[in-house]
Amino acid sequence: MTSQESVAAPVESRDHGLDRARAVAVIAMVMGHTLDAVLTDSARQTTGMMVYWSFRAVTAPLFLFVAGWAFATTVRRTGAKGAPLLRRYLPRVGLLLFWGYFLRWPGWGLDALFAGKLEVWQHFLAFDALHGVAGALLMGSLVLSVVHEPRGRVAALSGLALGVPLVTPWVRAAVNGGGLPLALEQALAGRTSAFPLFPWSAYFLVGGVTGLVLAGVKRLPHWLVLLGAGTGLLGLVSLWGGGPHWFADVTLVLWRLGLVAVVAGLAMRLPARLDGGLGPVGRASLWVYVAHLPLAYGWSTFPGLASRLGRSREALPALGLALCVLAICLGVTLPLKKRYGLWRKRSSGAADAEAAMASSGSPRPRDP
Numbered sequence: 001m002t003s004q005e006s007v008a009a010p011v012e013s014r015d016h017g018l019d020r021a022r023a024v025a026v027i028a029m030v031m032g033h034t035l036d037a038v039l040t041d042s043a044r045q046t047t048g049m050m051v052y053w054s055f056r057a058v059t060a061p062l063f064l065f066v067a068g069w070a071f072a073t074t075v076r077r078t079g080a081k082g083a084p085l086l087r088r089y090l091p092r093v094g095l096l097l098f099w100g101y102f103l104r105w106p107g108w109g110l111d112a113l114f115a116g117k118l119e120v121w122q123h124f125l126a127f128d129a130l131h132g133v134a135g136a137l138l139m140g141s142l143v144l145s146v147v148h149e150p151r152g153r154v155a156a157l158s159g160l161a162l163g164v165p166l167v168t169p170w171v172r173a174a175v176n177g178g179g180l181p182l183a184l185e186q187a188l189a190g191r192t193s194a195f196p197l198f199p200w201s202a203y204f205l206v207g208g209v210t211g212l213v214l215a216g217v218k219r220l221p222h223w224l225v226l227l228g229a230g231t232g233l234l235g236l237v238s239l240w241g242g243g244p245h246w247f248a249d250v251t252l253v254l255w256r257l258g259l260v261a262v263v264a265g266l267a268m269r270l271p272a273r274l275d276g277g278l279g280p281v282g283r284a285s286l287w288v289y290v291a292h293l294p295l296a297y298g299w300s301t302f303p304g305l306a307s308r309l310g311r312s313r314e315a316l317p318a319l320g321l322a323l324c325v326l327a328i329c330l331g332v333t334l335p336l337k338k339r340y341g342l343w344r345k346r347s348s349g350a351a352d353a354e355a356a357m358a359s360s361g362s363p364r365p366r367d368p
Helices: 003-007 016-038 047-078 082-103 107-114 118-125 129-146 150-176 182-189 197-215 222-240 245-268 272-283 285-297 315-360
Strands: none
Touching: 016 047, 016 245, 016 272, 016 285, 016 315, 047 082, 047 129, 047 197, 047 245, 047 285, 082 129, 082 285, 107 118, 118 182, 129 150, 129 197, 129 285, 150 182, 150 197, 150 245, 182 197, 197 222, 197 245, 222 245, 272 285, 272 315, 285 315
């Protein structure tokens, strides 16, 4: 046995349940956005669509939740901490922010942008899901780079996850009071941001807690843990009621997290025979998300379905368009993700192993 083999950590099997949940999250996002872009107003009022539209409130929290779950799972498996962990994730934060702002580039209003028109700058700097994942990833990376012990990591992320919605009313008041740079306002709690950090980063952080906690659960199926936790949380929030007005953000986040946990648990129970299809989709979920937005809503001066067709399609044609958008996105992103994954494994596998050993204090292996 070589010295490198003697210090190498055992390789864990992939969490297929997590991949299923990630796939369900991004498929729901793509389908929901496409239907939102083309579905007629009358079709939205049908019973089936109203039920579906109520479920759409869970899709974005689920997307952020599984992103945090995947992040914490990877950190735990690699054993990264300290500077190596930051070197691994800070470039990803930058990449996500780049794509987030790139997708919001107002090519249709460059004159107004360069003239400093507030509405155009608010559009450009608004936080969407990719920005939200980037900001929450930065928060989680900073915490886990400093806190190394497993229980301490769970406690730190849990405290941060609870603190975010708790302080959201005060953050929102500070933003509304003005005086902050527009980019910071939009990131924290901007009115035109769909997913500002307060309170949306809480879903990612709770996903991180979930990934760390489930790693220690050996005797119960993880899907059952999520279903039980989600059901219990929904029951607790129902008994608690609305609570004081300053607690409204916490109540809403907890209610949605209960629904998210139930949906994630059900997703984990999907048949294993689907893993060959759902696994790659789950692993490429962020890039599928990037690809579908221009098709559904357009980009820069490129018109998407929302402007080409508008709200003009009934339920079945709209569903067919949504499936087509999903198929196009998967056809583009999955081959690219596969090529990138192979390249990344070859180019950075040794570096990741060395970083993990450095963070754990293990000696650097000598060349055999």
